[in-house]
Every structure is written in C-alpha cells, then in structure tokens.
Amino acid sequence: MKKVLSSACLVAAAAMLVPQAASANDELLVMQDNPAWYVMPTLDYANTRYSKLSQINADNVGDLQVAWTFSTGVLRGHEGAPLVIGDTMYVHTPFPNNVYALDLSADGRVKWKYEPKQDPDTIPVMCCDTVNRGVAYGDGKIILHQADTTVVALDANTGEVAWTVTNGDPKKGETGTSAPMVVKDKVIIGISGGEFGVRGSITAYNLADGKLAWRAYSMGPDSDTLMDPEKTTHLGKPVGKDSGITTWEGDQWKIGGGTTWGWYAYDPEADLIYYGTGNPSTWNPSQRPGDNRWSMTIFARDPDDGMAKWVYQMTPHDEWDYDGVNEMILVDMQVKGEDRKALVHFDRNGFGYTMDRLTGELLVAEKFDPAVNWATHVDMKTGRPQVVSKYSTSQNGEDVNTTGICPAALGTKDQQPAAFSPRTGLFYVPTNHVCMDYEPFRVSYTAGQPYVGATLSMYPAPGGDHLGNFIAWDADKGEIVWSNPEPFSVWSGALATAGDVVFYGTLEGYLKAVDAKTGRELYRFKTPSGIIGNVMTYVQGGKQYVAVLSGIGGWAGIGLAAGLTEDTAGLGAVGAYKALSNYTQLGGQLTVFTLPN
C-alpha cells in the first residue's frame, strides 16, 4: 500500500519538476553551451575547462582588476570552483561544507545559505585536509556531496532540502570530497578513503528522489564491479570472469582501495561516463601481491546501468601511490594522422595518455615531466609501464628505503584539472616537480583507522630549485610545447578561454594569466591565501568576470606547509627551497576579477 502511494506521489512530483526537457541531461547539454554561465564543476561534460568568452583577452588581460570579494568564513583548503546559473552564484566551502547562493545582480547579496550538521569525527578520517571539490546542478537542484558522505539535493532557488541520501560510512574511513556529476536523470557520486582501506565504488542516484540506481565497485566479483567477462574489455581483450578478484590474494580486495575521488566526464554521443580509480590499499605493496585490478584504472561505463564498457589499468600493482583519479578530457582530434574521439589523461604516475574513448585503445603514453624515472616507458602492446628495478619499492621490499623516485606520491599532477583550448590545440597542465624516498613496512588493518604502511620524504626534482611547472602539452605528439617553472607545486585548476588567455592559481596565492600560445605571463594578482581552487569565468550584466577561491590546504598545503626535508643535499636545491608559510597563511576567500569600465 505504502509503495503504491509513494510512487504515485513521485510521478506527480516529477511531472511538476520537469516542464520542458525530457531529462536534466538534455537541459544541461544546452546550458553547458551558454558561456555566460558556469553550470558544472568541470565547465563542460568533456572536462575541457575551455570558455568561449573573449571579452577578457591576451591584449587587455593586463588591465584586470578585482571587482568584488567574498569571505567563505572557513579557513581550510578550498578546492573546486563556484557555479553560476543566471544571476545566482553557488559557492561551496570545505568542512563543514556550507553552500551560499549569492545574488550577482545585487552585489553578491546572500540569497540563502545551507549549513549541514556533521559529526566532527569525520575530520580525522579525511586523509589530506577537509577539502570539497564543489557542487553540481541539475533539474532545479544543487547537489552537495558532504564530507560525511551525505548527498543532499537543495532547491536552487530557496536552499530547501529536496532529498538526502547516505553514500558511505565515515566510521569505516569512507568520506566525500569529490564533486558530483549530473548525467541524464542520475547523480554520479564517488568515494574517498584509499588511505583507510576503503573499497572504492561509484554510485548513481536518481536525480528526482535520491534513490540508489546502481553502484559499481572498483574490485570484487563481476556482480560488484558491473563487468561483463566477455563484453567488458581491457585494451581490446575481454577481461574474463571476476577480474576484480583474480589479481588479489585472498580477501584483500575487500579492503583494496581504488577510490573514486577525482573528476567525471561524459560523452553524450557514445553515452559513456569516464573516471579513474585510486591507489590500492595499503601503500606497502608487499602486503598485496598481484596487479590489484581495478585500482589505478580508467573506466568507461554506461550511465544508465553502470556496466563497464572498457577499462585500462595504468599502474598495475602500485608501489608509489600514483592514484589514477585525475580528469579525463574528451576531445575530437587527430592522433597520428587519424581522426579520433580521444580521451586525454594526465596521470599521477607522470605519463600523459591519449586513448580512443570509444574502444579504449591506447594511442600515446609519454612523460609530461622529464624528471619521471620510475618507469622507462609504457609498452604500447600490453599497456604496462616498464618499471625500473632501482625505483621499485616492491622489488626492494619492506623495510628498505627506496630513494630518488620521481615523481613523488603527490604525482606529476594531482586532482587539479588541466584545460584544453581548441584554438591552439594544446592542453594546459598544472604540475608538481617533486621526487621522493619511499620506505614500505608492515601495517595491520583496523576499520576507520589509517592503513598507510609507508613513510615518505619529498624534495624538489634533481637539479631544480622549483617544485612545480605549468606546461602546455601536445597530446598527439606526446610532447611539452612550453613549460613555466613555478616555485611551488601548481595545485590549482586551469581555465583556457577564447581570448587566448590561460588562467591558473599558485600556492603563494597568485592568480596568473598567461598567453595561450607562448606561456608568457600577462597578469598576476596576489590573493589573500594560497590557491588550490579552479579558475572559472562567467558573464553578468554584459561583462565577463573571472573568479577563483583562495585558501591554502589540501595535500600540498599540509605536506609543504612546514617545508620539505632538507637532508637530501645530494639532490641539490638546498636553501633554494623556503617554507610556504613565508608566503601565505590560511584563508577562505572568493576573488572576482573584471576589466575596468
């Protein structure tokens, strides 16, 4: 009886909510093409982070001025970017994950504020600061993915709660940091906690009512991973039965990691979503022999039922914490003279991959930082990186300190998303230029407690005195086109525009604009705190604005705040390196820029 009643209510509610579009996805496909708005955390489904706006361009960006600012009231790492839909901007914060709706037509007056109540016990199970990568929009709702894994749908106009659902359990170390993606009639939600032995999954909830539609684990039997042993392929070959178990020993896959805390992309034509999975747990590789499938893997899945079409494992049997979660940028381009529906991915492991996104064929895999040394190259037939024994923490074994590995566990690039400009055909990539020593040792698993099992020390790559580069990349040739050294890791997402300007932030707090063709710096402004947020742009009242969140933190902020160790004199750079705290302090601010009238 109850069942009948509630589904009847549902139909009525759905009919009221969706007046014109068949699904929220149709609506978003139209909205993402309006450059005046910024409707999804990745700018568009293809994750290009390319805006068609050109009012601010290479000729005038030097005149940029601060138009207005907004304090979020929270002093922690601010990742992600606000959304703009019509005259309203939606700003999110780190824990406690407040959401503000600001009226852009009234000088940013607060229309509504949502302040969730969350158990502070969630804080210590967040490995690397209490960050949140932003909210999503769909069908009149703002979707928030809280630290405690609660997913909340808020009425975009009033901030009233439409529905909530719980995605995981912080008591087991499961937390939420990633931004949701709305696809068709579903909300895609990932999970964090690879350092706590969480088994990663991606989950689709119905946008209308928050009901669970499907969940796909990164490892486990086929019924958990939503893989078809015959039809799901790895580099063109069927994966076979229970491929998410067969490369693990015993029950280790149950605490196997492979979390999904990065960005998600969607190709509406192919009707596939793309994302990557994180490190296998623990960081001590000797405790989990085997390839540890499907950690460190690029997934292509059907958004309706979650079934995996193809997978590609970039780093089998990870020995360095090179999570594969970074964004998948979907671009139609020529690769080796052939038109391709490409997927371009800059992995933590230091390789820039170009793949065919329809078939999962590997086309290009080249280092996007020359310092990368843990593997000589990727074998294009097997897709396997050719590991250099000297840098193998697994071959060297437990209780042995493996030194001089590049990149460090931070990766050559972490979650900070790259941008692509169709005008130059180049990818703009914020990178880390950091190496490490890594000593794995035995750990035991306790639910909800860290399950790390290695100690690391990090320092600048040999010969250099800088910890980051901002580079332009040719994804066909697999080559760096230009590279700007940065004193610290670049932990801010890039934005490319039709004005041939590329924007990014730095850990010292600068918003920088560079020439898309040459990389020449055209503008910089020092915001109140280090930037780990992503630059975004929108139009209001006929004027183009550029905005970015400041607030040092995240892994970079924690690891670098006290300065890197200086005992690696042999690797140079001693003294050249100074603690980040000499440059910036905690903060939480949105800074909005525009041209003078």
Place this chain on the structure above:
Amino acid sequence: MRPCAKHVSLLLAAALVAALGLLLPSGGGAWAQDEEKPYQIKDGVVDWYTFSGFRRYHAECHVCHGPDGLGSSFAPALTETMKTMSYEDYLEIVVNGRENVGTTAQSKMPGFGENRNVMCFIDDIYAYLMARADGVLGRGRPKKEAKPAEAKERDEDCMS
C-alpha cells in the same frame, strides 16, 4: 623487553594510561644506558626504536602534524609540544584523541587506542618526538642501528 602496548590497548583508556605509565621505555642492547632519555644517539646514529618512531610517525601522524614534527596548518608542532608535555599526557591524547571545534576552523586529534600501527609503536614515536624536541635529532631520516632480534619479536607479537 620493550613493552608492547597491544595487550593493554583493549583496556579502558584510564587503566591503559596507568599501566603504560609504569612501563617507560628503557633503552636496550649495547647502547649506553641513559636513565632520563627514551632515545639513544651515538655518533649521529639512533637506536632502532627511535628510528621506528620516525617511520611510524611519518606514516600515521605527519599528514596532520607535518614532516619531522614541525606542525602544519592542520595540527600543532609536536617538536614544541613535547618540550613540556608529560609521557602520561602524551599517551592520554594519542589513545583517546582531542577535539577542537571552532567557528572558522575545526580540527580533531583522532584517538588511536585501537590502532596497532600506532599502539604497538607508541613508545617508539615518543622516543622519536622527544629526540626532536630536545634538539638532538635533526630533520629527515636518521641513521639507525640494525634491527635487534628482540624488536623483531616484539613487532611480530604485537602486530599479529
């Protein structure tokens, strides 16, 4: 024999603190005995337990307390804290945790009472932090003595 905290980690926290309070680390092997200090340093080489503390600290604590105990935007510098904090207070806070919830920043020291990766090495971490706080051990990875047989035995006992 070095104490293994595992057997007591299941007791009530108060009892645990009391129990471990009696079991202050005593240096082992051929190292010169120093009644006051939980660590041994000879010609720049540290005893295994202090090294073990360095290692476990950098696996379990450094994400919040920063590299080498220097602190971060997330948690206080333990190189400072340990200058004044008693062993009993150290145990109490690592076992039970502590909360600090404010309006602009919320932080929490988690309790590690049930975590063997910490409890089995709680004295090692203490020794390492004390050496850092006393200014006798620099930043980075210390040079170490070989792992003594009794340490192997202790780790195996406690971790399984």
